[in-house]
Amino acid sequence: MLKKQHFFPHLFCFVLLMMSHFVVAQAPLSATPKSEPSPYTITEVVDGLSFPWSLAFLPHDELLVTERSGSLRKITNGQVSEPISGLPEDIYSKSQGGLLDIALHPDYLKNGWIYLSYAAGTDENNALKIMRAKLVGLTLTEQHVLFSVTPNKDTPVHFAGRMTFLPDTTLLITSGDGFDYREQAQRLDSLLGKIIRINDDGSIPRDNPYIGQNQLPLSESTGSELTDYIYSVGHRNPQGLIYDRERGLVFSHEHGPAGGDEVNIIDAGKNYGWPVITNGLDYSGARISPFTQYEGMEQPWLDWTPSIAPSGLIVYRGQMFPEFEGDLLVTSLKFKQVYWLHVVNNQVVKQSILWDEIAQRLRDIRLHPDGSVYILTDSAQGKILRISRDD
Numbered sequence: 001m002l003k004k005q006h007f008f009p010h011l012f013c014f015v016l017l018m019m020s021h022f023v024v025a026q027a028p029l030s031a032t033p034k035s036e037p038s039p040y041t042i043t044e045v046v047d048g049l050s051f052p053w054s055l056a057f058l059p060h061d062e063l064l065v066t067e068r069s070g071s072l073r074k075i076t077n078g079q080v081s082e083p084i085s086g087l088p089e090d091i092y093s094k095s096q097g098g099l100l101d102i103a104l105h106p107d108y109l110k111n112g113w114i115y116l117s118y119a120a121g122t123d124e125n126n127a128l129k130i131m132r133a134k135l136v137g138l139t140l141t142e143q144h145v146l147f148s149v150t151p152n153k154d155t156p157v158h159f160a161g162r163m164t165f166l167p168d169t170t171l172l173i174t175s176g177d178g179f180d181y182r183e184q185a186q187r188l189d190s191l192l193g194k195i196i197r198i199n200d201d202g203s204i205p206r207d208n209p210y211i212g213q214n215q216l217p218l219s220e221s222t223g224s225e226l227t228d229y230i231y232s233v234g235h236r237n238p239q240g241l242i243y244d245r246e247r248g249l250v251f252s253h254e255h256g257p258a259g260g261d262e263v264n265i266i267d268a269g270k271n272y273g274w275p276v277i278t279n280g281l282d283y284s285g286a287r288i289s290p291f292t293q294y295e296g297m298e299q300p301w302l303d304w305t306p307s308i309a310p311s312g313l314i315v316y317r318g319q320m321f322p323e324f325e326g327d328l329l330v331t332s333l334k335f336k337q338v339y340w341l342h343v344v345n346n347q348v349v350k351q352s353i354l355w356d357e358i359a360q361r362l363r364d365i366r367l368h369p370d371g372s373v374y375i376l377t378d379s380a381q382g383k384i385l386r387i388s389r390d391d
């Protein structure tokens with residue numbers, strides 16, 4: 001168990017504190033003081049997970065956790081199960097690929113549907129796929145692959161793969177640009193670099209924004225027009241996606257290249273600009289585009305330059321930490337921190353760092369129904385941490 005440090009009585013800690021200020025000064029938050037949340041405790045729920053990517057809260061305080069290396073496990077009273085059987089055999093676990101996100105159907109208690117996103121295929125031929133199944137004991141049943149990104153690609157990166165349900169039980173899915181295919185983020189005949197919307201059975205919602213605008217080949221899997229799946233265009237590698245029921249808004253964040261990480265409010269039919277507009281540079285330092293704005297393309301709601309490598313995202317709605325209510329919490333891989341985005345009138349007015357004593361690459365953040373916050377560390381010995389308020 002990690003306990004919050006209230007004092008730094010030793011010179012060693014003082015030096016560490018100065019070093020941490022130095023690191024923070026490299027991030028775009030130097031002008032904002034660190035805000036203190038309520039007194040809290042960080043509890044290790046489990047460790048020893050292989051690159052955990054996401055989790056879902058089951059009834060009776062059980063958890064399901066995905067491991068990017070290709071396993072799904074159930075956690076009961078701190079005990080980690082054997083891998084759940086019945087996952088697809090074509091999961092592609094390499095680099096950023098593998099078993100990714102998990103989401104429960106909004107009516108899970110009635111229908112039992114579990115949704116999983118994963119990279120599938122081979123080095124030469126891979127794609128993000130979405131499946132659903134039901135869990136009986138430690139076995140998945142009634143598995144169906146609902147959706148596959150078209151076209152396939154030959155890079156092991158930029159799959160995206162986050163999912164969130166809307167109130168109408170349609171499912172939004174982020175699809176990355178595949179890194180080598182960034183121009184396709186602007187094309188309506190490719191599902192790379194998009195946010196996708198499907199019905200809970202994989203069919204196409206008839207009110208998707210690009211229906212009827214096809215210029216396009218037919219999807220091999222369904223015979224439907226690819227454009228019909230598209231909800232928004234111009235994305236790079238969106239690793240955060242959440243629907244905020246109170247505001248009725250979808251928030252998403254995505255990795256820029258060197259700089260240009262963004263948070264966007266996602267609306268149907270909008271173009272978020274990648275790679276035509278960006279505040280980032282290519283990793284080589286070269287300019288990706290001469291433009292940071294362009295007619296018909298959305299400006300980021302929030303830009304992080306330099307990059308923070310955002311991973312998970314929640315909008316806090318809970319009883320335990322009232323100071324977070326309605327604010328966004330974002331985990332960072334690069335800075336090993338949680339960013340607290342203070343939102344007033346739908347604008348970020350301040351950013352603070354939370355719980356930086358965790359000091360590990362963070363993969364995901366999830367809000368428990370009791371208002372506590374769960375965080376996954378990104379490691380071959382990955383942990384699930386629970387942050388709860390001290391009373």
Ligand SMILES: [Ca+2]
Pocket residue numbers: 234262272273274277278298299300
């Ligand atoms: Ca953008």
